[in-house]
Amino acid sequence: MGIKWDEFFITGDPLILGSQIAIVLTMLGIVAGLTYLKRWKWLWREWLTTVDHKRIGIMYIISAVLMFFRGGMDGLLMKAQTSRPEMEFLTAQHYNEIFTTHGVIMILFMAMPFLIGLMNVVIPLQIGARDVAFPQLNALSFWLFFSGAMLFNVSFVIGGSPDAGWTSYFPLAGKEFSPGIGNNYYAVALQIAGIGTLLSGINFVVTILKMRTKGMTLMRMPMFSWTTLVTSIIIVAAFPIFTVALGLMTFDRLYGTHFFTLSGGGLDMLWANLFWLWGHPEVYIVALPAFGIFSEVIATFSRKSLFGYKSMVVSIVGIALLSMLVWVHHFYTMGAGAAVNSVFSITTMLIAVPTGVKMFNWLFTMRHGRIRTTTAMLWALAFVPCFVIGGVTGVMLAMGAADYQYHNTLFLVAHFHYVLIPGVVFAVFAGLYYWWPKMFGFLLNERLGKWHFWLFVIGFNVTFMPMFFLGLKGAVRRSYTFSVESGFSNLFLVSALGSVILAAGFAVFCYNIYWSLRHADRNITGDPWHARTLEWATASPVQPYNFAKLPVVDKLDAFWHMKKSDSPELTLQQTEIEEIHMPNNSGLPFVMGIIFGIAGFLLVFEWHLAAAVAAIGIFACLIVRSFDYNDGYHIHKAEVEQTEQAWRLREGEVNRYVG
Amino acid sequence: MSAKAYGTSSLPLEYQSEQSRMNILGFWIFLGAEIVLFATLFGVYGVLYERYAGGPTHQDIIMIREVMIQTMLLLTSSFTCGVAIHEMRRGSLKGLLTWLVITLLLGAGFLYMEINEFMHYVHEGATMQTSAFLSSFFVLLGTHGLHVTFGILWAIMVIIQLLQRGLTPVTARKTFIIGLYWHFLDVVWIFIFTFVYLKGMVS
Numbered sequence: 001m002g003i004k005w006d007e008f009f010i011t012g013d014p015l016i017l018g019s020q021i022a023i024v025l026t027m028l029g030i031v032a033g034l035t036y037l038k039r040w041k042w043l044w045r046e047w048l049t050t051v052d053h054k055r056i057g058i059m060y061i062i063s064a065v066l067m068f069f070r071g072g073m074d075g076l077l078m079k080a081q082t083s084r085p086e087m088e089f090l091t092a093q094h095y096n097e098i099f100t101t102h103g104v105i106m107i108l109f110m111a112m113p114f115l116i117g118l119m120n121v122v123i124p125l126q127i128g129a130r131d132v133a134f135p136q137l138n139a140l141s142f143w144l145f146f147s148g149a150m151l152f153n154v155s156f157v158i159g160g161s162p163d164a165g166w167t168s169y170f171p172l173a174g175k176e177f178s179p180g181i182g183n184n185y186y187a188v189a190l191q192i193a194g195i196g197t198l199l200s201g202i203n204f205v206v207t208i209l210k211m212r213t214k215g216m217t218l219m220r221m222p223m224f225s226w227t228t229l230v231t232s233i234i235i236v237a238a239f240p241i242f243t244v245a246l247g248l249m250t251f252d253r254l255y256g257t258h259f260f261t262l263s264g265g266g267l268d269m270l271w272a273n274l275f276w277l278w279g280h281p282e283v284y285i286v287a288l289p290a291f292g293i294f295s296e297v298i299a300t301f302s303r304k305s306l307f308g309y310k311s312m313v314v315s316i317v318g319i320a321l322l323s324m325l326v327w328v329h330h331f332y333t334m335g336a337g338a339a340v341n342s343v344f345s346i347t348t349m350l351i352a353v354p355t356g357v358k359m360f361n362w363l364f365t366m367r368h369g370r371i372r373t374t375t376a377m378l379w380a381l382a383f384v385p386c387f388v389i390g391g392v393t394g395v396m397l398a399m400g401a402a403d404y405q406y407h408n409t410l411f412l413v414a415h416f417h418y419v420l421i422p423g424v425v426f427a428v429f430a431g432l433y434y435w436w437p438k439m440f441g442f443l444l445n446e447r448l449g450k451w452h453f454w455l456f457v458i459g460f461n462v463t464f465m466p467m468f469f470l471g472l473k474g475a476v477r478r479s480y481t482f483s484v485e486s487g488f489s490n491l492f493l494v495s496a497l498g499s500v501i502l503a504a505g506f507a508v509f510c511y512n513i514y515w516s517l518r519h520a521d522r523n524i525t526g527d528p529w530h531a532r533t534l535e536w537a538t539a540s541p542v543q544p545y546n547f548a549k550l551p552v553v554d555k556l557d558a559f560w561h562m563k564k565s566d567s568p569e570l571t572l573q574q575t576e577i578e579e580i581h582m583p584n585n586s587g588l589p590f591v592m593g594i595i596f597g598i599a600g601f602l603l604v605f606e607w608h609l610a611a612a613v614a615a616i617g618i619f620a621c622l623i624v625r626s627f628d629y630n631d632g633y634h635i636h637k638a639e640v641e642q643t644e645q646a647w648r649l650r651e652g653e654v655n656r657y658v659g
Numbered sequence: 660m661s662a663k664a665y666g667t668s669s670l671p672l673e674y675q676s677e678q679s680r681m682n683i684l685g686f687w688i689f690l691g692a693e694i695v696l697f698a699t700l701f702g703v704y705g706v707l708y709e710r711y712a713g714g715p716t717h718q719d720i721i722m723i724r725e726v727m728i729q730t731m732l733l734l735t736s737s738f739t740c741g742v743a744i745h746e747m748r749r750g751s752l753k754g755l756l757t758w759l760v761i762t763l764l765l766g767a768g769f770l771y772m773e774i775n776e777f778m779h780y781v782h783e784g785a786t787m788q789t790s791a792f793l794s795s796f797f798v799l800l801g802t803h804g805l806h807v808t809f810g811i812l813w814a815i816m817v818i819i820q821l822l823q824r825g826l827t828p829v830t831a832r833k834t835f836i837i838g839l840y841w842h843f844l845d846v847v848w849i850f851i852f853t854f855v856y857l858k859g860m861v862s
């Protein structure tokens with residue numbers, strides 16, 4: 001075991017002590033608050049046991065925002081540390097831990113859950129369905145993600161954080177060079193969250209293939225549904241690789257096998273290959289849905305249908321296929337030789353082609369459109385140039401020979417932030433402003449939204465643009481400090497100042513949520529943006545059963561055309577109302593999440609027996625589930641009628657008032 | 660959500676409700692993920708299989724006679740599993756149960772032999788920690804073995820439900836799905852037998 005009890009809680013660092021106190025206080029605060037407001041029952045009934053895709057989506061998004069905060073704090077700490085030469089704010093070890101947790105949290109616990117959250121909220125609505133294919137499995141996906149994320153996050157106060165980078169390359173990540181338990185957290189927590197993601201992937205493939213409403217052929221699906229379908233397929237194809245890689249890492253670290261070790265015939269670069277065989281598709285797992293969001297937002301606010309729909313679909317599928325064939329570009333310096341590097345250079349550069357097609361499609365969608373610069377649309381507009389910078393520098397990096405120069409420098413770090421922040425963060429912000437009324441029944445404040453937008457976009461560019469030049473001058477990544485003689489000081493300082501502006505943008509965003517919760521106008525229609533797709537054809541916030549009658553579709557942008565032609569699809573006759581079947585809530589996914597978390601925690605500390613005992617609980621849950629023949633319940637006609645009347649009436653009134 | 664109840668009676672029992680059809684499709688997709696998982700393990704094995712690190716090689720340890728018997732057991736179990744599903748389609752609960760139990764017994768026999776085989780290797784000093792070859796060997800085979808174990812436990816649960824409820828669209832679907840799973844494990848074994856054992860014997 002080799003666990004030293006006096007090292008169980010991390011002590012001695014004032015920053016960490018501060019966080020520990022903050023965590024304990026926050027938890028006490030939450031418990032006290034719930035008890036005081038008598039909200040425990042409510043929490044359990046409405047949220048922890050819910051199988052409603054919209055609520056699950058909201059829980060994903062809340063978690064993702066919290067994780068964004070955590071990952072962002074990490075980013076700021078790093079920027080503070082490198083703001084001046086020879087700064088003594090973080091130690092080298094602490095810096096290592098922070099860039100590792102920052103990378104992991106941002107990609108796996110912020111970007112992915114944010115997007116999966118939006119998918120959860122939107123996809124069933126967009127395809128005119130009443131839920132996902134497997135609602136309870138969907139809840140399990142969420143709780144596994146949540147459990148993995150929490151497990152990963154406690155690492156910095158209990159036991160120590162992983163410190164081998166978000167890629168955790170061997171041999172560094174192995175037991176020989178990282179004997180502590182930090183990297184066990186990486187192996188175990190990501191495994192748990194990864195299982196959840198895989199289940200989500202399966203769920204969405206079946207949902208989209210099987211549950212589209214009548215008339216919605218694949219080629220009449222909104223673009224976000226398309227990207228979700230393809231993303232889910234990539235998840236199913238790529239995540240098992242990560243499962244195996246993490247499993248083997250666990251074996252190496254916990255049970256002394258020799259997959260990636262230097263001794264016993266292991267091969268360290270095997271890890272790098274497996275990691276990126278999953279890791280590069282992962283980049284597209286977060287990028288494609290983001291492209292989908294931009295497609296919806298741009299079409300809605302240009303008031304035109306998406307330009308080049310078919311070529312969009314072909315590009316998405318093309319990107320998905322190519323994404324599996326480029327993984328070696330992450331380690332050209334491995335020494336695989338000129339031929340191998342050339343092949344992967346070419347496949348990598350090829351990705352620029354379908355991506356370019358998409359760019360032009362968005363531009364042509366806007367051309368001659370009557371553009372409304374709402375906050376959501378602003379994010380989409382800023383995305384275009386910023387992402388192009390990320391893409392072009394990506395093509396620079398794609399050239400194997402040239403990469404020997406850029407490799408491991410801040411040039412690369414700047415590149416992927418220019419891809420991930422415009423490509424994912426701008427997208428989730430756009431999506432959040434856009435779909436917020438669908439989730440909560442009020443808009444986020446547009447004025448504050450614009451402050452959020454400008455601060456964030458300016459801060460982002462000021463932070464990361466200097467990093468390109470730092471990298472070209474030779475500043476390496478993952479280095480906790482630099483000397484005065486290096487001449488890097490000014491650029492690093494500018495970059496650090498940029499991150500403060502960025503943080504201010506995020507603060508405005510949080511304030512916007514608070515402000516809108518308290519003051520925003522609740523009298524909005526189901527369709528506040530005059531949008532084009534089916535999710536807007538029902539109430540905001542959406543009633544539990546989504547649609548009283550499932551809409552029938554006969555073309556792309558169906559809702560738009562229904563509005564234009566005053567289609568009977570939009571009204572509801574008494575005779576059309578029927579009982580609606582709904583799945584029951586279940587506490588099982590939540591309980592399984594907890595057991596997974598406990599078992600994982602014990603495994604991290606290498607208490608194998610205890611972990612095995614906890615794992616029995618997982619099997620017990622599976623058995624309970626297998627014997628569960630609960631078939632759900634029905635919402636009665638009268639109740640449907642009441643709900644429908646309420647929102648349709650209000651809709652009419654708001655429309656009359658606005659008109 | 661099962662909007663439509665059991666209606667389209669021309670279809671086999673397990674395909675009759677919309678929810679069942681979705682479950683079966685979902686399971687096929689899950690099997691797709693399983694294929695990727697095993698393909699990765701095979702890939703790892705393919706990279707490491709000659710890295711003996713001074714430890715035992717294939718020829719030193721493999722007990723081909725035992726492995727042949729294991730293979731026969733598992734292949735037969737796949738056949739009996741097919742018969743079981745056939746009986747189910749004919750509507751014979753008794754036939755289904757009989758053949759299912761035979762299938763599981765064969766599976767248990769396979770597992771018993773595999774565990775013995777592993778113990779033998781360990782006694783010979785060929786453990787998971789000995790070399791990269793053995794690490795990948797044990798993890799690939801162990802993953803398959805775990806799948807079989809899990810399959811047996813799972814099938815027992817399904818059998819209990821069949822006894823409790825008889826053949827309904829839901830129990831039929833569950834049986835059908837475990838059948839798919841069982842055949843899948845058989846296919847994986849064929850690959851293991853070919854690429855690990857046979858290839859190991861001749862290399």
Ligand code: HEM
Pocket residue numbers: 072075076078079099100102103104106107111164165166167413417420421424425463476477478479499502
């Ligand atoms: C929001 C403001 C952000 C700031 C200030 C920031 C800052 C940084 C810094 C300073 C580094 C380490 C540079 C080094 O020394 O190597 C870094 C690394 C990284 N960042 Fe960010 N970042 C931000 C957002 C994001 C986002 C949104 C993502 C992903 C969706 C992301 C993903 C990563 C990854 C994967 C790494 C590499 C970690 C490693 O080296 O293992 N970052 N970031």
Ligand SMILES: [Cu+2]
Pocket residue numbers: 279280283326327329330
């Ligand atoms: Cu890549």
